[in-house]
Amino acid sequence: MAVLCRPAVAVPEHLITREQTLELARDIHGDHPQLDLALRLIGNTGVQTRHVVQPIEDTLKHPGFTVRNALYEKEAKSRVPDVVRRALDHAELTADEVDMIVYVSCTGFMMPSMTAWMINTMGFRSETRQLPIAQLGCAAGGAAINRAHDFCTAYPRANVLIVACEFCSLLYQPTDLAVGNLLSNGLFGDALAAAVVRGQGGVGVRIERNSSRLVRDTEDWISYEVRDTGFHFRLDKRVPGTMSVLAPAMRDVAEPHGWDIADLDFYIVHAGGPRILDDLGKYLSLPAETFRYSRRTLTERGNIASAVIFDALDRLFSEGGAVHGARGVIAGFGPGITAEIALGTWTGIPGQPSPPSDAVRSGRAAQPGSAARTWSANRAGS
Structure with missing residues (x-):
């Protein structure tokens, strides 16, 4: 089965603290009629620090969607190669052994995609x-x-390479005064991540089952309004309550697999905000410590969109990983409302060589005959 190997994660060099965020909100929106509510919501996110791709004084400017999108492309091309190379090293693979690249991002637009640029360079x-x-x-992670x-x-x-590139700070809209938008200004951070899913070999989470779930009639709960000034984030106050639906959905995925979703060894879930994690724990009867990796990501980096689950997974690796055979879940939540859920078991020991893959996989040991023909027939649809 496919193994999700250790991610590589990077954050930009510019740091903003919760105290700075609150002070900026007071300075910029001092006459906002719901300022106290916005400040309270930002304070309750649990976010202490975030990283942004520009100095804060530049982040607060809006030079126009054209300039911002050009900056997205420039920064992506500058920063993606490093996380990709580190992720390939973690998986003990080279670029020419990758059969598919999945590139996820909701904070900028390129066509052709970054995947074309990566293949070319x-x-x-x-x-x-x-x-x-x-x-x-x-949910894209x-x-x-x-x-x-x-x-x-x-x-x-x-082998599949996944790349998540999120520069949420490029979505800042200084004239958008909706409370949900003000909250997002204190919640989201910037980050990049990459990880490899190996068809054979590898150390990490062996994915055994995956599932998607859409909560009907919630399309406008998390959304973008696309205007001349770019993407305007919209967040409905009902979003935190979705765990009452998504927690049972996670249970529904696990039960046919013979697992109890409330009795696993590790949980890597999207940290959209503290209430998401609190409610998930409540509905699954799990202690707060269960989601410690996701909480640390939220506290230290904010909501980094599709990169959250890779950052949380990397924290599990940093603690030495799990014991061989440990069971766990990976879940991303996002607009739709959509949940993407995967169940898996830990395989291998971090820091030790990956289990040997089929010698025919790399082509280095292939000889004319049935084995080589089998590999040729199976290789990603060739």
């Missing part, structure tokens, strides 16, 4: 499959893992 084969995902927001799992199920010897 980073040593990937020209036949590498491309799957850009742009409209699943924070989970969707990328699940689509990688699907691909490796169809092509068991394939």
